[in-house]
Amino acid sequence: MQIPFKTLLEINKESSLPIYVQIANGISQNIQAGILKTGTKLLGTRQMAELLEVHRKTVVAAYDELYSEGWIEVFPQKGTFVAQHLPTVKPVEFSVKQENTSHEIPNLTIAQNAIIKIPPVITHRLAFNDGLPDIRLAPREELARLYAHYIKFGDSSILQYTNPYGHIRFREVFSAFLNETRGMNILPQNILTTRGSQMAFYLIGSALFQKNDEMLVGSLNYPAANMTFESLGLKLNIVPIDEDGIVVDAVEEICKQKSMSNTPIKAIYITSHHYHPTTVTLKPERRIKLLALAEKYDFYIIEDDYDYDYHYANRPVLPLASADRHGLVIYLGSFTKRIAPTFRVGYIVAKQEIIDELAKYRRIMDRQGDTILELSLADMLEDGTLKRYTTKAVKTYRERRDFTCDLLKNELGNIIDFKIPDGGMAIWAKFDKSISLMELSEKVGKKGLYLSNGSAYGDLNACRMGFSSMNLKEMEESVGILKVVI
Amino acid sequence: MQIPFKTLLEINKESSLPIYVQIANGISQNIQAGILKTGTKLLGTRQMAELLEVHRKTVVAAYDELYSEGWIEVFPQKGTFVAQHLPTVKPVEFSVKQENTSHEIPNLTIAQNAIIKIPPVITHRLAFNDGLPDIRLAPREELARLYAHYIKFGDSSILQYTNPYGHIRFREVFSAFLNETRGMNILPQNILTTRGSQMAFYLIGSALFQKNDEMLVGSLNYPAANMTFESLGLKLNIVPIDEDGIVVDAVEEICKQKSMSNTPIKAIYITSHHYHPTTVTLKPERRIKLLALAEKYDFYIIEDDYDYDYHYANRPVLPLASADRHGLVIYLGSFTKRIAPTFRVGYIVAKQEIIDELAKYRRIMDRQGDTILELSLADMLEDGTLKRYTTKAVKTYRERRDFTCDLLKNELGNIIDFKIPDGGMAIWAKFDKSISLMELSEKVGKKGLYLSNGSAYGDLNACRMGFSSMNLKEMEESVGILKVVI
Numbered sequence: 001m002q003i004p005f006k007t008l009l010e011i012n013k014e015s016s017l018p019i020y021v022q023i024a025n026g027i028s029q030n031i032q033a034g035i036l037k038t039g040t041k042l043l044g045t046r047q048m049a050e051l052l053e054v055h056r057k058t059v060v061a062a063y064d065e066l067y068s069e070g071w072i073e074v075f076p077q078k079g080t081f082v083a084q085h086l087p088t089v090k091p092v093e094f095s096v097k098q099e100n101t102s103h104e105i106p107n108l109t110i111a112q113n114a115i116i117k118i119p120p121v122i123t124h125r126l127a128f129n130d131g132l133p134d135i136r137l138a139p140r141e142e143l144a145r146l147y148a149h150y151i152k153f154g155d156s157s158i159l160q161y162t163n164p165y166g167h168i169r170f171r172e173v174f175s176a177f178l179n180e181t182r183g184m185n186i187l188p189q190n191i192l193t194t195r196g197s198q199m200a201f202y203l204i205g206s207a208l209f210q211k212n213d214e215m216l217v218g219s220l221n222y223p224a225a226n227m228t229f230e231s232l233g234l235k236l237n238i239v240p241i242d243e244d245g246i247v248v249d250a251v252e253e254i255c256k257q258k259s260m261s262n263t264p265i266k267a268i269y270i271t272s273h274h275y276h277p278t279t280v281t282l283k284p285e286r287r288i289k290l291l292a293l294a295e296k297y298d299f300y301i302i303e304d305d306y307d308y309d310y311h312y313a314n315r316p317v318l319p320l321a322s323a324d325r326h327g328l329v330i331y332l333g334s335f336t337k338r339i340a341p342t343f344r345v346g347y348i349v350a351k352q353e354i355i356d357e358l359a360k361y362r363r364i365m366d367r368q369g370d371t372i373l374e375l376s377l378a379d380m381l382e383d384g385t386l387k388r389y390t391t392k393a394v395k396t397y398r399e400r401r402d403f404t405c406d407l408l409k410n411e412l413g414n415i416i417d418f419k420i421p422d423g424g425m426a427i428w429a430k431f432d433k434s435i436s437l438m439e440l441s442e443k444v445g446k447k448g449l450y451l452s453n454g455s456a457y458g459d460l461n462a463c464r465m466g467f468s469s470m471n472l473k474e475m476e477e478s479v480g481i482l483k484v485v486i
Numbered sequence: 487m488q489i490p491f492k493t494l495l496e497i498n499k500e501s502s503l504p505i506y507v508q509i510a511n512g513i514s515q516n517i518q519a520g521i522l523k524t525g526t527k528l529l530g531t532r533q534m535a536e537l538l539e540v541h542r543k544t545v546v547a548a549y550d551e552l553y554s555e556g557w558i559e560v561f562p563q564k565g566t567f568v569a570q571h572l573p574t575v576k577p578v579e580f581s582v583k584q585e586n587t588s589h590e591i592p593n594l595t596i597a598q599n600a601i602i603k604i605p606p607v608i609t610h611r612l613a614f615n616d617g618l619p620d621i622r623l624a625p626r627e628e629l630a631r632l633y634a635h636y637i638k639f640g641d642s643s644i645l646q647y648t649n650p651y652g653h654i655r656f657r658e659v660f661s662a663f664l665n666e667t668r669g670m671n672i673l674p675q676n677i678l679t680t681r682g683s684q685m686a687f688y689l690i691g692s693a694l695f696q697k698n699d700e701m702l703v704g705s706l707n708y709p710a711a712n713m714t715f716e717s718l719g720l721k722l723n724i725v726p727i728d729e730d731g732i733v734v735d736a737v738e739e740i741c742k743q744k745s746m747s748n749t750p751i752k753a754i755y756i757t758s759h760h761y762h763p764t765t766v767t768l769k770p771e772r773r774i775k776l777l778a779l780a781e782k783y784d785f786y787i788i789e790d791d792y793d794y795d796y797h798y799a800n801r802p803v804l805p806l807a808s809a810d811r812h813g814l815v816i817y818l819g820s821f822t823k824r825i826a827p828t829f830r831v832g833y834i835v836a837k838q839e840i841i842d843e844l845a846k847y848r849r850i851m852d853r854q855g856d857t858i859l860e861l862s863l864a865d866m867l868e869d870g871t872l873k874r875y876t877t878k879a880v881k882t883y884r885e886r887r888d889f890t891c892d893l894l895k896n897e898l899g900n901i902i903d904f905k906i907p908d909g910g911m912a913i914w915a916k917f918d919k920s921i922s923l924m925e926l927s928e929k930v931g932k933k934g935l936y937l938s939n940g941s942a943y944g945d946l947n948a949c950r951m952g953f954s955s956m957n958l959k960e961m962e963e964s965v966g967i968l969k970v971v972i
Contacts, residue, residue: 015666016873021801025669025808032774032809065800070770087774107750107784110694110839116846121649135645144637148630156608159621159826163607180501183511195681198853208596228850264593284556288518288573298593314551315507322511323518340645342857353596360602364714365851367684371828387502 005043006051008035019054023062028071031082034089042072042080115231126478127450131307131426131466135340137396139380139389143339146376154372162371164363165355166193166347170374173381174347182308183322184331184349192355192362193369194346197306199362200332201225204302205232207361208330208354209266214258216268216299218246222276223456225269225304237265245282246270248289255297267300267330272320274307274424277457277464281422287320294328305333309390310468311423312398327351335377337425338390345373397425397468400475404467407479415486418465425468431461435486449481491529492537494521505540509548514557517568520575528558528566601717612964613936617793617912617952621826623882625866625875629825632862640858648857650849651841652679652833656860659867660833668794669808670817670835678841678848679855680832683792685848686818687711690788691718693847694816694840695752700744702754702785704732708762709942711755711790723751727761731768734775741783753786753816758806760793763943763950764914765907773806780814791819795876796954797909798884813837821863823911824876831859883911883954886961890953893965901972904951911954917947921972935967 009026011019030036042048045063049056063080066072073083122129150158158167165171171188178184194200201224209215211233217226218241226236237258239250251268258265268290272282282290294301305319321331327350334346348358362368380386404427405420417430431437431454441453441463452463470478495512497505516522528534531549535542549566552558559569608615636644644653651657657674664670680686687710695701697719703712704727712722723744725736737754744751754776758768768776780787791805807817813836820832834844848854866872890913891906903916917923917940927939927949938949956964 012666016870017667024801025804028770028804029669029809031770032777033811068800069803083770086771087778089774089778107752108694108786110843111696112843113693113846116850118650118845118849119647121643121647123643129646132646135640135642138645140638144634147637148634151630151633152626154621154828156621159624159828160615160618161605161607161827164604180498181503183515195852198849199851202851207599208594210597224850231850266593284514284517284569285572288575291518292573292575300594314554315510317555318511318514323515325519341647342640342645344853344856357596357598359604360599363604363684364602364710364717365685365688366681367830370830370856384502 003036003040003043005048009052011052011054020058020061020065023048023052023054023059024065027062027066028069031071031086032089034091036082038082038086038088039084040082042082044079113231115227117227122450124445124450125448126470126474126481128452128463128465128467128478129426129450129469130452130464131337131424132469133337133340133393133425134396134469134471137389137393138339139385142380142385143343143376146379147372150372150375158371158375162368164192164359164366164368165189166191166369167371167374167378170345170378173378177381178349183318185322186349187352189352190349190355192348192350192358193374194332194334194348194362195344195366195369196336196341196346197304197332197334198224198228198346199366200304200334200346200348201228202232203348203358203361203365204330204332205229205234207357208300209234213266214263216251216254216265218270218275220277220457220460221269222271222304229269239268241275241278241280243280245272245275245280245286246290248286248293251290252293252297255293255299259297265297265299267302268294269302269304270320271304271306273305273311273317274421276304276306277426278428279419279421279424279426281317282320287323291320291323291325291328295326299328301329303329303331305331307337307424308333309338310394310397310425312394312401313422316423321349327354330354338386343373345370345377400467400470400472401427403472404465404475404479407475408465411479411483412486426464426466429463429465431463433461435461437461437463440482440485443485444481447481447485449478451482489522489526489529491534495538497538497540506544506547506551509534509538509540509545510551513548513552514555517557517572518575520577522568524568524572524574525570526568528568530565599717601713603713608936610931610936611934612956612960612967614938614949614951614953614964615912615936615955616938616950617823617910618955619823619826619879619911620882620955620957623875623879624825625871628866628871629829629862632865633858636858636861644857644861648854650678650845650852650854651675652677652855653857653860653864656831656864659864663867664835669804671808672835673838675838676835676841678834678836678844679860680818680820680834680848681830681852681855682822682827682832683790683818683820684710684714684832685852686790686820686832686834687714688718689834689844689847689851690816690818691715691720693843694786695720699752700749702737702740702751704756704761706763706943706946707755708757708790715755725754727764727766729766731758731761731766731772732756732776734772734779737776738779738783741779741785745783751783751785753788754780755788755790756806757790757792759791759797759803760907760910762790762792763912765905765910765912767803767908768806773809777806777809777811777814781812785814787815789815789817791817793823793910794819795824796880796883796911798880798887799908802909807835813840816840824872829859831856831863886953886956886958887913889958890951890961890965893961894951897965897969898972912950912952915949915951917949919947921947923947923949926968926971929971930967933967933971935964937968 008030045059049059074080171191175186175188215234216237219238240247255265303320321329331349415432418427437454441451444451454463531545535545560566657677661672661674701720702723705724726733741751789806807815817835901918904913923940927937930937940949
C-alpha cells in the first residue's frame, strides 16, 4: 500500500512548533490512530524530505525523536519501520471529530444533574439584575495598584502555595473589623475565606451534613442556596416568611414534629438582614426566639448576611452571629456586593471546630483562596479605602432606590406592586396578572433591557429588580422601555 | 437592680462606628444576651449621656434607632423600656468567649473527615519542595500590567458575573493553542477552566461518578489526587508503575476481574508524561494499549498532564488525549507550574457532554473562574509572552536539574538513590535505610531547609526533591546543609 504521507502529515510553517516536532507528532499520532500499522516501512529521510518539502536534517531530527521514544525502529540496510512491539490499533474513520463519535458507553452514562441550572450571562446594556453593584463606582484604581504591587513584589508567602483557610493577614484584619463593626467576638481562627458566598453554601453543605439531613429554608428563598443544598442531598423544609422575616412559630412547629419522628432539623438557612428575594428584615423578637430555638432543638443557623453594608433606613442591624452564645450560628458573607462580582472573596465565620472541618473540604475542592485579592482587601480595610467607598456607594444607592421607587410608583404603580426596601440593592416587584412577566422579560430584552422572567419564583409573576447598577439616566430609560412595552 | 450601663456599654471614640451606633449596638446585644430583660427601664437620655460622657443628642439618636427597630418602647411620662413583646432570654455567664463554650450538641456532632490532610505551608528560606516554579523567573511585570489594565478598564462582561465554563476568549485562545501544540482536535466548548488541577479532580470525581464506583490509580500516585477521589467515596484499585509507566497488563487483569464481578472499573487516573511522584514517562506501546483497554472495558482515562512543558530530553510527548478517538480521555492541567501557584487557573478538556455536566458542579461550588486572570493568560498566550517565558524557564530548569543531579551524585551518591528525570521539576529520591528521612527532614528544617519527610509515601523512606525553585547557589547551600546533617 502506498502511504499517503503528504496528506497524513500536515506541516504548518507559521506554527510556533518546530517543523521536526510537527513531523514527529504527526507520525506518532498516525501510529496511535492505527493509520500507520506496526511494521510499516516509513519513507527514507531523503524521500520524506522531498515529499514534505523540508530539509533532510529536519526529517532526521524527527526520526531521532521517534526512535528515542520507541515509536520506530531502524534496521541498517533495510530502513525505518513502525516499531514491531507496538500493539495493533484498529483504525476508525479518519478525521472523525470527537464531537460526532457515537461510541456506546453503557458503563459510563453520565447522570445528568437536573437540579443545577446555569444562569444566563447578562449582556444587556441596561439591566434590572438581581441586585449588583455599579462597577463604575468601585475602587478600581486602588485595587489595580495593590494587585500590581503584590504581583510584582510579593514574596513566596504570597506567590507560592498558602493554607486553605485564607491568608492570615486578611483573617487578622477582617476579624478585628467584624468585632468592631458588627458586634462579633471572634479570632482569626474563626474565619475561613471562600470564593464568594456560593462556595460557602457548598462547603457548609458538604462538610457539616450528611445526605438526607433535614434543613429549614424560608419561602421564598435565595434560589442558588436552595439549589446547592438540594444538590448535596439535603432535604429542604419550607417555612413561610412574612413582613417581619421568617415565621419562627412555624420553625418551632416543624422542629417539634421532626424531633418526634427522629429526623431532627439540623440547620436553618436565613438571610436575616434583607431576606432574598423579598428584602424584609428579621425583627428583634424573632431574632431572640430563633436563637433560643436553635439552642433548644440543636440546629445550626446559617446566617447569610450578603448585603450587610447596604442599609438605608438606619444603622445596619447587627447579625444574629453577634448574639450567638453557643457557637450555633454559622455566619457568611462576601465582598462580591462590595466591589464587583469578578472579585471573589467570601467568608465563613464559625467556631473553630467547624472552620477546621470546612477548611479540609476547601483544600480538596479549591486548594486555597486568592491570596493577592485577600491581601489587597486587608489593605483597603486598614487604610479606610473600603470604608470611604462604601459610604459613597450607600449614599448613591439610597438615591437610586428613592428615584427608582418614585419612578415606578408614578409610571407603573398600577401594574407593579412593591414595598420600598430598607436596604439591599433590589426591589421585590409583583406584577399585575394582566401582564405576563415571562413575555415582558422577552420583549424588553430585545430592546436592550434585562428583566428577570421570574421563573425562579414559580408562577408568582414576580421578580427582583436591581436598582443599584444603573444611574438615574439609565433608570429613566429603563422604566421608559418598560412603560412602552407594557 | 442597678443596671451597670457603664460597664455594659463600651464606647470607643477611636472606632470607625459612630458613637450613637455603638450605643444602640451595645443595648441590643445586651437585650439578646439576656442582660437587659424585657420590661427593664433604661436610663433617661440625660442621665445616660452623663454616665457615658457623650452628648445627649447622641443618646437620643441611639434610642431612636432602637425604637424604630423594635428593641425598646417609650411611654410618655414613664420612660423608656426594653420592649415587652420580646421573648425572655436566659443569660449565660457574661464575657464567655465562643471558643470556651461546652454546650452539648448531640444532633450536631461534626463528622471528622480523616482522609483529608491539610498540607504544611513551606516558609523555609530554602526548599526541596514538591516541584514548584521559581517565582523570581515568572513574567510578573507583564502579568501585573495586564491585571491592572483589566481591573481599571474592564467592562461589565469582565467585572460582573460570567459563566462557569471560564471566559470565552480564554477558551478560544487556549483550544487553538492545544490544537496547535499538543496535537488535539478540540473546540472552545470542550474546555472548562478550574482553580488549578485540584478543582479538576474534585469536579470530575463529583460530577461523573457515584459513591463506590471503582477506579484505578498507580502505585505510587499523586497523594492529593488519591485523597480527593477517596474523599468523594470512590474505591481506588492500585496498579503497579514501573520504569515504562503504569503496567497495562495489570490494568487489564483488574478490568477483567471487576467486569466479571459486575463492579466495572469506571476510570483510571494517570500522570502519563512525568508520573507523580516517580517522574517516569508512559511508553508508546502502553499508551496505545491503554487507549485500547479504555475502549474495550469502557472506562475513562483521566490524564493529568501537570507539567507538560517541562521536558528536557526531547520534545514533550503528546498527551493521550491527542490520540483519543472516542471521547474517553478527560485531560487536565494547570498554569500553576507555568507561573506561580498563587495564580490558579487550571483546565479540563473533554467531550462536550462531560464539560456541560462538570460546569454545573462548578456553578454550585465556585460560581465561576478568575475572569481577569483568564483574560491575562489569553493575552500572554497570544502575544508570545508565555512562550518566551516557558522557553527561558525550560532552559533554566534543565540547567538546575543537571546541576542538582551532579551535586547529589557527587556529594550524597552513597545515600540518595535516584534517576535523572527526563522532565518535570523534581527528583524522586530514595534514601538509604541508614538514614531516617523523618528525622532528616526535621533536622534540616531547623537549619532553614525544607525537605519532605516522605510520610505521604508510607515507609519507603523516599520523597520528591524539587530542584526548580532554587538557583545554583541556593542548591549548593541546600545540599551542603543536607551533607552536614547527614
